Amino acid sequence: MADSGTSRAYGYTDNKDKLLKRLARAEGQVRGVARMVEEDRYCIDILTQLAAVDTALEGVALEILDDHVKHCVVNAVTSGEEANAAEKVDELLAAVRRFVKTR
Amino acid sequence: MADSGTSRAYGYTDNKDKLLKRLARAEGQVRGVARMVEEDRYCIDILTQLAAVDTALEGVALEILDDHVKHCVVNAVTSGEEANAAEKVDELLAAVRRFVKTR
Amino acid sequence: MADSGTSRAYGYTDNKDKLLKRLARAEGQVRGVARMVEEDRYCIDILTQLAAVDTALEGVALEILDDHVKHCVVNAVTSGEEANAAEKVDELLAAVRRFVKTR
Amino acid sequence: MADSGTSRAYGYTDNKDKLLKRLARAEGQVRGVARMVEEDRYCIDILTQLAAVDTALEGVALEILDDHVKHCVVNAVTSGEEANAAEKVDELLAAVRRFVKTR
Numbered sequence: 203m204a205d206s207g208t209s210r211a212y213g214y215t216d217n218k219d220k221l222l223k224r225l226a227r228a229e230g231q232v233r234g235v236a237r238m239v240e241e242d243r244y245c246i247d248i249l250t251q252l253a254a255v256d257t258a259l260e261g262v263a264l265e266i267l268d269d270h271v272k273h274c275v276v277n278a279v280t281s282g283e284e285a286n287a288a289e290k291v292d293e294l295l296a297a298v299r300r301f302v303k304t305r
Numbered sequence: 306m307a308d309s310g311t312s313r314a315y316g317y318t319d320n321k322d323k324l325l326k327r328l329a330r331a332e333g334q335v336r337g338v339a340r341m342v343e344e345d346r347y348c349i350d351i352l353t354q355l356a357a358v359d360t361a362l363e364g365v366a367l368e369i370l371d372d373h374v375k376h377c378v379v380n381a382v383t384s385g386e387e388a389n390a391a392e393k394v395d396e397l398l399a400a401v402r403r404f405v406k407t408r
Numbered sequence: 409m410a411d412s413g414t415s416r417a418y419g420y421t422d423n424k425d426k427l428l429k430r431l432a433r434a435e436g437q438v439r440g441v442a443r444m445v446e447e448d449r450y451c452i453d454i455l456t457q458l459a460a461v462d463t464a465l466e467g468v469a470l471e472i473l474d475d476h477v478k479h480c481v482v483n484a485v486t487s488g489e490e491a492n493a494a495e496k497v498d499e500l501l502a503a504v505r506r507f508v509k510t511r
Numbered sequence: 512m513a514d515s516g517t518s519r520a521y522g523y524t525d526n527k528d529k530l531l532k533r534l535a536r537a538e539g540q541v542r543g544v545a546r547m548v549e550e551d552r553y554c555i556d557i558l559t560q561l562a563a564v565d566t567a568l569e570g571v572a573l574e575i576l577d578d579h580v581k582h583c584v585v586n587a588v589t590s591g592e593e594a595n596a597a598e599k600v601d602e603l604l605a606a607v608r609r610f611v612k613t614r
Contacts, residue, residue, distance in 0.1 A: 212348050225339040232335055232362070236328040245315050245373035249400045252366045256359060259335070260611065263355045268604050270348035276600065279588040291585065295577050297352050298607055302569065363508065371501050379497065382485040394482065398474050401504055405466065418554050431545040438541055438568070442534040451521050451579035455606045458572045462565060465541070469561045476554035503558045 213269030221262060228258045263301065270294070316372030327365050334358045366404065373397070419475030430468050437461045469507065476500070522578030533571050540564045572610065579603070 214221060232255055238248045271294065278290040317324060335358055341351050374397065381393035420427060438461055444454045477500065484496035523530060541564055547557045580603065587599035 212345060214342065214348060214351075215345065218342060221342050222339055225335060225342065229332055229335040229339070232328060232332040235365075236325055236332070239317065239321060239324050239328065242315060242318065245317060245369055245377060246396050246400050248317075248369055249366055249373075250403065252362055252369075253403050255362055259355055259358055259362075262338075263352055264604075264608060264611070266348050266351055266355075267607065270352075271600055271604060274348060276588055276596070279585055287585070291580055293349050295573075295580060297349050298576065298610075299573060300353065300356050301607075301611060302573070367501075367505060367508070370504065374497055374501060379485055379493070382482055390482070394477055398470075398477060401473065401507075402470060404504075404508060405470070418551060420548065420554060420557075421551065424548060427548050428545055431541060431548065435538055435541040435545070438534060438538040441571075442531055442538070445523065445527060445530050445534065448521060448524065451523060451575050451583060452602050452606050454523075454575055455572055455579075456609065458568055458575075459609050461568055465561055465564055465568075468544075469558055472554055472557055472561075476558075480554060499555050503555050506559065506562050 213271070213273030214266050217265060217269060221265065224258065224262050224265075228255055228262065231255045231258060267297065267301075316374070316376030317369050320368060320372060324365060324368065327361065327368075331358055331361045331365070334361060370400065370404075419477070419479030420472050423471060423475060427468060427471065430464065430471075434461055434464045434468065437464060473503065473507075522580070522582030523575050526574060526578060530571060530574065533567065533574075537564055537567045537571065540567060576606065576610075 231251065235248060235251050235255065238251060275290045275294055279287045281287065334354065338351060338354050338358065341354060378393045378397055382390045384390065437457065441454060441457050441461065444457060481496050481500055485493045487493065540560065544557060544560050544564065547560060584599050584603055588596045590596065
């Protein structure tokens with residue numbers, strides 16, 4: 203499924219710093235949940251925190267999806283290479299289905 | 306929302322080690338996603354990994370919810386303290402709603 | 409999975425009229441979506457309508473879940489019949505899992 | 512948000528019969544849920560049926576989304592009308608976000 207394009211720059215490249223910051227924050231949130239478990243914190247408070255991590259990661263995924271469609275998919279479609287474009291579109295739709303299923 | 310019960314042991318206490326292991330693994334997965342972004346990996350592959358983290362955290366949340374209902378909620382209801390039982394039930398349903406919304 | 413309790417009244421009984429009204433409205437919404445497809449309406453507008461039906465049915469399900477926990481589960485737990493209470497709790501958690509998975 | 516294209520045929524046009532059959536079935540399922548409520552059927556059994564309707568409608572939505580991307584979005588992008596293409600892409604991403612939120 204890896205892209206063998208000549209360019210290494212994907213849609214999210216311009217947002218890299220922002221994405222890395224959000225992922226670092228999400229990682230800290232997961233660590234925070236583990237600390238709550240260690241400290242025997244109340245179940246419902248832990249669930250609330252887990253829901254916050256989910257929302258954060260969902261935001262990252264939607265951002266990457268946006269950038270992917272606006273760059274990779276649009277480029278593949280306008281390139282005129284029909285097989286490549288069709289593959290990109292199928293791959294995108296499979297990703298959306300996976301997204302919907304995991305929620 | 307914190308519980309001021311005399312006992313510090315919540316439903317998930319017996320599963321603590323298992324939960325901490327799963328959270329440590331999820332934390333590593335988030336770090337792995339960040340590494341993929343840093344290395345300019347393909348968008349769709351990153352989305353697949355993010356979906357895996359979501360599934361892992363969802364599993365942790367459902368485990369905590371199970372333990373919470375089987376211990377905290379059941380104990381509150383059988384204790385006969387009606388106000389406390391009603392509060393626990395309301396809290397549980399709010400947590401389920403939050404869960405459904407974040408997905 | 410059917411309950412063989414002596415009483416036929418479940419948690420949602422008091423809300424029956426409200427639930428039936430909401431379900432009739434949801435049924436009309438599904439019919440409306442079919443009409444949009446017949447009339448060749450724009451895809452995105454149809455998706456918006458489908459999302460509205462989903463939200464409506466989710467509201468009905470959460471209402472039934474609320475009533476179920478507040479009546480059936482609480483009654484089973486306070487009845488002192490431990491096997492029945494455990495079954496009700498397991499059943500509830502399975503329903504929540506199914507709910508989360510379908511979203 | 513309605514499309515003012517000269518052609519009335521959207522992506523799902525070729526699948527119209529199949530979609531209408533699936534929507535008729537979903538409508539019947541909603542009616543079945545209402546009947547269960549009327550007949551005082553067990554809460555958990557009703558929730559199971561509601562989950563089945565959700566899955567059915569989700570299938571319809573994903574089918575329409577597929578057809579939409581493969582036809583409308585791809586056509587807009589290859590047409591070379593950049594503003595129109597950008598609008599279609601934004602609209603698509605908004606639909607995916609709405610989809611994810613309602614789950």
